[in-house]
Amino acid sequence: MEKYITIRDIAATAAYRSKNAVLVYIHLCCMMDVVTRLYIRSVRMLAADMGMTVATVRCALELLEECNLIVRDTTQPTTHSTTQPTTHIYVVKANELDTPNDTANNTPNDTPNDTRINYNKLLKEKPPTHDARACVDEKLGEVIASLGVSEAEVRGLLEEFVKRQTLKGKNWQTSGDVVAHFIAWCEKRIPRKAAPPKGKAGDHEARMEEYQRTKEEEAIKDTKRKEWEEVATVYGWWQEALKKKETERAMQQYDAYMSLRSRWEAKWKRVK
Numbered sequence: 001m002e003k004y005i006t007i008r009d010i011a012a013t014a015a016y017r018s019k020n021a022v023l024v025y026i027h028l029c030c031m032m033d034v035v036t037r038l039y040i041r042s043v044r045m046l047a048a049d050m051g052m053t054v055a056t057v058r059c060a061l062e063l064l065e066e067c068n069l070i071v072r073d074t075t076q077p078t079t080h081s082t083t084q085p086t087t088h089i090y091v092v093k094a095n096e097l098d099t100p101n102d103t104a105n106n107t108p109n110d111t112p113n114d115t116r117i118n119y120n121k122l123l124k125e126k127p128p129t130h131d132a133r134a135c136v137d138e139k140l141g142e143v144i145a146s147l148g149v150s151e152a153e154v155r156g157l158l159e160e161f162v163k164r165q166t167l168k169g170k171n172w173q174t175s176g177d178v179v180a181h182f183i184a185w186c187e188k189r190i191p192r193k194a195a196p197p198k199g200k201a202g203d204h205e206a207r208m209e210e211y212q213r214t215k216e217e218e219a220i221k222d223t224k225r226k227e228w229e230e231v232a233t234v235y236g237w238w239q240e241a242l243k244k245k246e247t248e249r250a251m252q253q254y255d256a257y258m259s260l261r262s263r264w265e266a267k268w269k270r271v272k
Helices: 019-031 043-050 054-066 111-125 132-137 140-147 151-168 174-188 202-244 246-270
Strands: 038-039 070-075 086-091
Touching: 019 043, 019 054, 019 070, 019 086, 038 151, 043 054, 043 086, 054 070, 086 132, 086 151, 132 140, 132 151, 140 151, 140 202, 151 174, 202 246
Parallel strands: none
Antiparallel strands: 038 086, 070 086
């Protein structure tokens, strides 16, 4: 289902003069929860999503906050297993600003304090259920190892988990609570497997090995598919040259196609 958002005109703000700040602001507006206007993710994960450095994203967020376009609140790690603090970003609504865009820089504005109060009140009264996806994503490897299932199965269970908890109006105080609740919820729905024989790797190690093996198999399949796409592309060029009756170009593309195909078949014919 398509989602529609309303973005404030920020042309008169200092943030508009920063390309990175504009890109981050648009990303936040597109990815935020349309009801709570919250975007929850660690700064490091946000930087990875946007293909930027962590320092660049931090500078952009600081500029957006200085321009009263967002309000940030960072949840520090509560356990040793949580390595990255989660940042809660509230995208300020246009009607929460005291002045229009063309006078914002020249008129005192008390909105930041009011907005932070409203934002903190929102977090206290109703922590967002949709945070479950972000929390599980950050701990995906550990969740897969703990449950002993594939990434696709985890994501399928996660969607059902979010739907159920949304219907219940379930909220969590920390990201660790979300992940722990999700794992416990899944364990009740996944058939238990027999314990590994003595002398072999323990349950946790076996799950980690299975996860690593699955990731390696997926990487091989992905490489195989990409290399075949290159073969198919050259084949398309050859056919195009034939249709245009470009004899010399067609011969060159044919030679390139046959060479690529031969190498592909020699490399992958034994790989399932």
